[in-house]
Amino acid sequence: MPNLPQRKVGIVACSGEELAAGTVTRLASLKVLEELRPSETVTICLPLFLAGGEGDRAFAKFYPTIAVDGCDKRCAARATELYSNKPAASIVVDDILAQHDLPAPQGLRRLTPESRPVVDALAEAIAAEVDHLMAVRWSRTDGAILEAAPAAQDAVSTAGCACGSGIPMTTVQVAGRSVQILALEPILDLAYSQGLRADGALPGEVLQTVQVYNPIPAGEEAVYAEALTLAWQAYCEKREEQHNG
């Protein structure tokens, strides 16, 4: 039985430099990552969504994320949804200030000591959301919380990415060499759930989605497609066996 990767929650902070609240989002997110929930969280660089961070986009597509914003523009929440998937939770600093009756934070480069309670309160709120998201069941195909559904199906031979992000990596044989494909398992999950089946050919949608998160070297499209076809057929066979058995 393959080992499923440990699920983690991604934290996307706006880190806006113009507002003290932007610095608060950064420091609170790092406090969750480094102190409060180090085993359950990863941080995601927001600018990487546009700059070609395939791993970050893949993570946010298939795993729960918490967007943490310093103002109502909600750059982190909106950009995450725009380029990947809707965040599972969205927190704005102003909401935390209102909930805890705290003063607006001061200081851009260095927060004032009086602003530290805002960082602490925001970090606690993020950690509470992490706990909630770790407790519920998460659908990688829908990118949303599962209310009540059957137990999760087996994965294609997959392990967690070595970067520790929790993104599944699947090893396939491409022209005789082992190649790791990022997020192949949830991509196949998604295709299967959409009614696509292995009728001998690889669905174009699968190849296109794989290419979003995995750069395929020029001239190797055909051998990659061949390898992905085999993975797709094996996946469908396993799903059919589960369905029939």
Added chain:
Amino acid sequence: MSKRVIIVPCSGIGKSYGTVTREAAYVVAEELRPETTTIVPLSLLVLGDEDARTAVRDADVITMDGCKLACATVNVRQAGGTVAKDFTVLDVFRKNKALKPQGISELNDGGLALARALADEVAQTADEVSAGGDQHA
């Protein structure tokens, strides 16, 4: 009076180098060249905020990146901006190998000193860019 030079740090949250760019941007905009430079948050550019996009299109931009993915430079260019000079922390670190940055929430002394070294280079470039702009005005 010429327009302010726009400073865009990557502010990456995964490594110390990202914090070095953030710190350096503040050093330039708050201490070294407060009258001639201003910071545009990268998060606004990622979102496609029209004011931020207009700002980088209408002025000379200096970017600072913490890793080879060059998020700041890539995002400014995708927004239609012209990057007058792109700095990477690694290049500055190679020239100042004693200044090893550590920490993300809070930089160590080496990281703060490295940020200042980067800021000095950026400020000098901002002067050159401003002077060039005046000549063309």
